Amino acid sequence: xxxxxxxxxxxxxxxxxxxxxxxxxxxxxxxxxxxxxxxxxxxxxxxxxxxxxxxxxxxxxxxxxxxxxxxxxxxxxxxxxxxxxxxxxxxxxxxxxxxxxxxxxxxxxxxxxxxxxxxxxxxxxxxxxxxxxxxxxxxxxxxxxxxxxxxxxxxxxxxxxxxxxxxxxxxxxxxxxxxxxxxxxxxxxxxxxxxxxxxxxxxxxxxxxxxxxxxxxxxxxxxxxxxxxxxxxxxxxxxxxxxxxxxxxxxxxxxxxxxxxxxxxxxxxxxxxxxxxxxxxxxxxxxxxxxxxxxxxxxxxxxxxxxxxxxxxxxxxxxxxxxxxxxxxxxxxxxxxxxxxxxxxxxxxxxxxxxxxxxxxxxxxxxxxxxxxxxxxxxxxxxxxxxxxxxxxxxxxxxxxxxxxxxxxxxxxxxxxxx
Amino acid sequence: xxxxxxxxxxxxxxxxxxxxxxxxxxxxxxxxxxxxxxxxxxxxxxxxxxxxxxxxxxxxxxxxxxxxxxxxxxxxxxxxxxxxxxxxxxxxxxxxxxxxxxxxxxxxxxxxxxxxxxxxxxxxxxxxxxxxxxxxxxxxxxxxxxxxxxxxxxxxxxxxxxxxxxxxxxxxxxxxxxxxxxxxxxxxxxxxxxxxxxxxxxxxxxxxxxxxxxxxxxxxxxxxxxxxxxxxxxxxxxxxxxxxxxxxxxxxxxxxxxxxxxxxxxxxxxxxxxxxxxxxxxxxxxxxxxxxxxxxxxxxxxxxxxxxxxxxxxxxxxxxxxxxxxxxxxxxxxxxxxxxxxxxxxxxxxxxxxxxxxxxxxxxxxxxxxxxxxxxxxxxxxxxxxxxxxxxxxxxxxxxxxxxxxxxxxxxxxxxxxx
Numbered sequence: 001x002x003x004x005x006x007x008x009x010x011x012x013x014x015x016x017x018x019x020x021x022x023x024x025x026x027x028x029x030x031x032x033x034x035x036x037x038x039x040x041x042x043x044x045x046x047x048x049x050x051x052x053x054x055x056x057x058x059x060x061x062x063x064x065x066x067x068x069x070x071x072x073x074x075x076x077x078x079x080x081x082x083x084x085x086x087x088x089x090x091x092x093x094x095x096x097x098x099x100x101x102x103x104x105x106x107x108x109x110x111x112x113x114x115x116x117x118x119x120x121x122x123x124x125x126x127x128x129x130x131x132x133x134x135x136x137x138x139x140x141x142x143x144x145x146x147x148x149x150x151x152x153x154x155x156x157x158x159x160x161x162x163x164x165x166x167x168x169x170x171x172x173x174x175x176x177x178x179x180x181x182x183x184x185x186x187x188x189x190x191x192x193x194x195x196x197x198x199x200x201x202x203x204x205x206x207x208x209x210x211x212x213x214x215x216x217x218x219x220x221x222x223x224x225x226x227x228x229x230x231x232x233x234x235x236x237x238x239x240x241x242x243x244x245x246x247x248x249x250x251x252x253x254x255x256x257x258x259x260x261x262x263x264x265x266x267x268x269x270x271x272x273x274x275x276x277x278x279x280x281x282x283x284x285x286x287x288x289x290x291x292x293x294x295x296x297x298x299x300x301x302x303x304x305x306x307x308x309x310x311x312x313x314x315x316x317x318x319x320x321x322x323x324x325x326x327x328x329x330x331x332x333x334x335x336x337x338x339x340x341x342x343x344x345x346x347x348x349x350x351x352x353x354x355x356x357x358x359x360x361x362x363x364x365x366x367x368x369x370x371x372x373x374x375x376x377x378x379x380x381x382x383x384x385x386x387x388x389x390x391x392x393x394x395x396x397x398x399x400x401x402x403x404x405x406x407x408x409x410x411x412x413x414x415x416x417x418x419x
Numbered sequence: 420x421x422x423x424x425x426x427x428x429x430x431x432x433x434x435x436x437x438x439x440x441x442x443x444x445x446x447x448x449x450x451x452x453x454x455x456x457x458x459x460x461x462x463x464x465x466x467x468x469x470x471x472x473x474x475x476x477x478x479x480x481x482x483x484x485x486x487x488x489x490x491x492x493x494x495x496x497x498x499x500x501x502x503x504x505x506x507x508x509x510x511x512x513x514x515x516x517x518x519x520x521x522x523x524x525x526x527x528x529x530x531x532x533x534x535x536x537x538x539x540x541x542x543x544x545x546x547x548x549x550x551x552x553x554x555x556x557x558x559x560x561x562x563x564x565x566x567x568x569x570x571x572x573x574x575x576x577x578x579x580x581x582x583x584x585x586x587x588x589x590x591x592x593x594x595x596x597x598x599x600x601x602x603x604x605x606x607x608x609x610x611x612x613x614x615x616x617x618x619x620x621x622x623x624x625x626x627x628x629x630x631x632x633x634x635x636x637x638x639x640x641x642x643x644x645x646x647x648x649x650x651x652x653x654x655x656x657x658x659x660x661x662x663x664x665x666x667x668x669x670x671x672x673x674x675x676x677x678x679x680x681x682x683x684x685x686x687x688x689x690x691x692x693x694x695x696x697x698x699x700x701x702x703x704x705x706x707x708x709x710x711x712x713x714x715x716x717x718x719x720x721x722x723x724x725x726x727x728x729x730x731x732x733x734x735x736x737x738x739x740x741x742x743x744x745x746x747x748x749x750x751x752x753x754x755x756x757x758x759x760x761x762x763x764x765x766x767x768x769x770x771x772x773x774x775x776x777x778x779x780x781x782x783x784x785x786x787x788x789x790x791x792x793x794x795x796x797x798x799x800x801x802x803x804x805x806x807x808x809x810x811x812x813x814x815x816x817x818x819x820x821x822x823x824x825x826x827x828x829x830x831x832x833x834x835x836x837x838x
Contacts, residue, residue: 009594012595013591013594013595015587043594043597043598044598046597046598070590071587071590071591072587072589072590072591072593072594073591073594073595074590074594075594076593076594076597077594077595078595078597078598078599079595079598079599080598160817163817163818164722164818164819165716165720165722167818167819167821168434168490168491168715168716168719168720168721168722168821169714169715169716169719170491171489171490171491171493171719171821172432172490172491172492172715172718172719173715174491174495175428175432175462175491175492175493175494175495175496176431176432176492176496176497176498178462178465178495178497179462179463179465179497179498179499180497180498184715186716202817202818203818272691272694272710274712275691275694290714290715291691291712291714292711292712292713292714292715292716293693293710293711293712294711294713294716295588295709295710295711296587296588296591296592296603296709296711297584297587297588297605297711297713297716299591300587300588300590300591301584301587302587303583303584303587303723304722304723306817384816384817387817387818388816388817389817390811390814390817392809392811395809397803397807398579398582398621398725398803398806398807398808398809399582399583399586399621399622399806400583400586402586402587402590
């Protein structure tokens with residue numbers, strides 16, 4: 001009997017995670033002799049625990065197709081780290097029960113490092129229980145911090161958004177600087193790895209081009225050096241553009257964003273690196289500062305997709321079905337980049353889940369400029385290869401036609417489970 | 420003898436102000452028998468005071484053409500309110516000297532309400548000194564708060580950016596809400612008028628669609644009502660999306676963004692409405708909140724231009740030359756919208772500068788929902804008409820090809836002037 005597919009999205013979503021889902025769905029649909037039904041977990045692995053399985057066959061095919069350009073996690077994602085099955089196997093037991101009840105033979109988990117760990121643990125648990133389950137990890141993270149794979153889907157689109165946004169805001173502050181704002185600070189995501197902040201550096205061609213300062217979590221933040229550099233940029237160019245990773249820390253390893261300030265009720269204030277840096281500049285240098293925090297805007301910025309990113313995300317989903325048909329198991333799919341005669345090309349490969357579970361790839365030393373405030377040519381070339389080409393969503397009456405799924409749930413067969 | 424043109428950009432820039440400049444330049448170039456040279460003031464009216472005149476004829480025509488899709492103020496803008504010429508005529512005297520030295524017969528000032536006032540004052544001063552100068556105001560403001568004109572160029576592109584960004588971030592928070600972030604807050608510009616926050620409302624089709632709360636400066640902010648509404652949205656939809664104008668104020672007319680907090684050095688912290696609202700939600704409702712401040716990113720968001728906005732901005736520049744040739748003076752150009760059989764069309768008109776100088780158009784009552792947290796169908800239709808159609812910049816190697824001007828200055832003829 002043909003076994004069914006369970007696909008789920010995990011962790012912080014990306015602008016192209018749904019393209020991976022679509023690649024998988026389209027490819028699996030073509031292999032009707034091999035696979036039974038295709039289910040998506042509602043809100044990631046929570047869907048497995050709660051027995052909330054979305055029946056893909058009930059979705060309109062036009063809406064499914066628009067997943068290729070729809071940001072967010074169309075089936076819902078989750079931030080839930082399963083307990084260690086050796087110490088507490090309740091959750092894994094439940095997943096196996098649900099999978100068994102719905103004839104799941106293939107598990108695809110679309111996530112970052114933590115999620116690859118979950119996939120591996122689930123696979124090992126199922127083996128120990130003699131339940132046949134092929135477990136495949138699909139990479140996804142705007143942070144680009146997954147190891148082995150040359151880049152992670154989602155990164156390039158957000159990198160493009162950050163580069164373009166920094167370029168645009170730089171033109172704005174440059175035109176205001178003579179009589180008003182002289183410093184602009186943009187805060188971007190990246191708690192441990194500075195790939196996204198680094199992406200802003202690809203717009204710099206000459207020494208005095210913006211961004212003048214890139215603050216990376218890989219480099220210890222020193223406020224004296226920072227303020228000196230800001231002042232220098234203003235004196236030289238009339239203005240200064242700063243792009244800061246949310247995860248920058250001082251020499252005591254404290255996050256600059258974690259505020260010790262209290263509001264008028266004595267409550268702790270939420271952080272934000274950009275307003276902190278803005279305060280420093282205003283207080284010390286007396287320059288007028290503007291700051292932006294891009295937060296979810298960057299993570300869902302599908303309106304300015306990288307063509308390569310979208311294609312890689314889609315092909316990863318497609319290829320995962322091929323690998324499963326070849327009998328592969330306990331792997332995460334990877335992207336391999338290649339340069340030939342100055343042209344970038346790529347292919348899809350795979351690696352053992354053990355190589356990627358719970359591991360993080362930060363910016364290599366050779367990618368960070370000697371001054372600690374910039375990126376090297378090597379880094380710039382790496383990112384430029386990924387952001388080439390534009391991929392726009394389709395619009396109707398001025399608004400993108402993002403997918404609207406019905407998300408019909410399969411009838412439950414088991415009793416309720418408390419998470 | 421043919422007189423020369425002086426064009427300048429003023430106030431906060433927009434993503435399409437350079438399209439207006441290009442329309443004017445292209446049109447003036449075609450009237451070689453009428454006009455002499457075309458000069459642009461470096462940094463707005465400061466260029467006139469400092470005798471810094473950019474010679475447009477020295478610019479590469481391909482670079483000039485790309486002004487149509489280049490954000491920021493390509494010639495530099497300024498925030499400088501000239502002193503009243505009756506009380507202190509030094510600045511006006513200087514401008515007249517500079518204009519006289521460079522044979523300026525036509526003055527085009529591209530700005531908001533304040534700038535129209537400057538244009539009017541300059542015109543009146545020149546008349547009193549028997550200096551012939553045709554003075555034309557070109558509208559520009561993302562805030563959409565200029566009177567008489569049905570809309571202001573710049574607004575529609577930023578409105579589109581805010582609507583699309585809100586849509587995208589809503590998909591993101593919706594997919595995370597089950598186990599993580601439940602509330603997303605986006606801060607947008609608008610100190611007195613809520614047009615930009617209102618723009619987020621065009622993505623809402625059903626009652627429970629995001630954004631669930633729009634905070635407008637026209638409506639007094641009440642934290643109890645706000646928190647109740649946030650909680651209600653989370654209970655109903657699982658998540659809540661808030662779009663807040665930077666200019667919202669409480670019943671004491673205090674800005675919510677003006678912080679009384681001090682940092683660890685006793686310095687005042689820079690404001691920001693979004694982090695303030697996020698604090699309220701976290702402290703009172705204990706929901707996980709994400710927040711973004713779009714700041715200059717919105718104001719320079721040319722990568723997602725509204726087709727109508729770009730065309731209107733361009734035509735305003737073009738038409739201003741026609742009006743000058745017809746002998747018109749002391750006018751600001753306006754956009755007149757028309758609905759016929761459900762289709763929007765528009766034309767360019769003009770109004771006396773006295774009608775617009777220093778005046779502000781806020782959201783009319785009929786555009787604000789009865790609950791104070793939403794917009795009406797009338798408002799939605801108005802904005803939807805303006806954001807229809809996409810206009811993208813051209814890209815090279817993944818990066819927009821924004822104009823790079825040389826900005827050669829004309830040789831100075833006068834002595835230095837201290838501003």
